[in-house]
Amino acid sequence: MTTTAPETTTRMRSEERRALVLEAATRVFGERGYHGATTDAVARAAGVSQPYVVRMFGTKEAMFLAVLDRAVERMMDAFRAAVAESADAPEGIGRCIATNYVELLSDRGLLLSLMQAFMLGADPVIGPEARACMRKVYVFLREEAGMAPDEAHEFLATGMMLNTLVGLRMADDYEREPAVRELLDEVFPTKLEFLLSLRDRES
Template identity: 35%
Template structure:
């Protein structure tokens, strides 16, 4: 789908990053094609390089956008939770719903952590993971052990869902209620 020529630059950038998240989630850092990203976003491949410089520059920008979206989802969930729901429970539910709505979201995360040895991806992978961790701690008021357990459960849910082995885990929403 070609973007509207009157689209503002920040809207076009977001469209490109959304396309990059989708393609990166499917393929990972080394297999993702800038040609496929450009085609999905409805822009030329040279335009991607004008905006982001390199493929790694594009992917790191996409990782940051993806993380910002996840952090915002957690923030909204914690702030708008039901009175009988803990912040961790609300954020866990929001994460599970995100995985159901957008399976590439979890794959994007897995590819990011898997590419952490890449000199350009590694720093952004560590930075974004730390940002998520800090947000969860701040939004929930949880102890360090509770945040660690929450992150561990989230990682397990991500891997189980990516492998389509949900029958091994049971109902993920039931697990969230433990928080």
């Protein structure tokens, strides 16, 4: 309403910077976990100063919750897109969502940050928030994606396994270990090439 042109520009740039830091935080949290990640590492990854990222979110904990919120929001967006696509797709809705799910790995750390949160159920602040994320996903699968309980269960189990294998960096052993090759060939039947390509990117 009273928004002037310069003010809008500033706001936009500010939000862009925030998005940049949030993305860097997603990567760092995904890689090292909540406690292992430092605000300094996030700052360096985003190319800003450490006190600045703290200022931006107030506390490290609030920053993690923001990362979590963004992650689950993006995930739901991808799922919703998959449901829309699957209307005129020959393969089932499950496969359709699964394909989009694996592609979420492009957003480095997104699925891993979620997974890291899932391991902190005992935390008094992060725990409830993480449980809410899981509920959100399950309710989506049941109500919007129209899965039966056992379908949703199987879908979630596969997702957790994918996340775990990515967190483990199991692809690092793909060439060296025949058993690993067999496992990954089984788990990522179509998207293996994509997965292996992710290894080569920076730390």
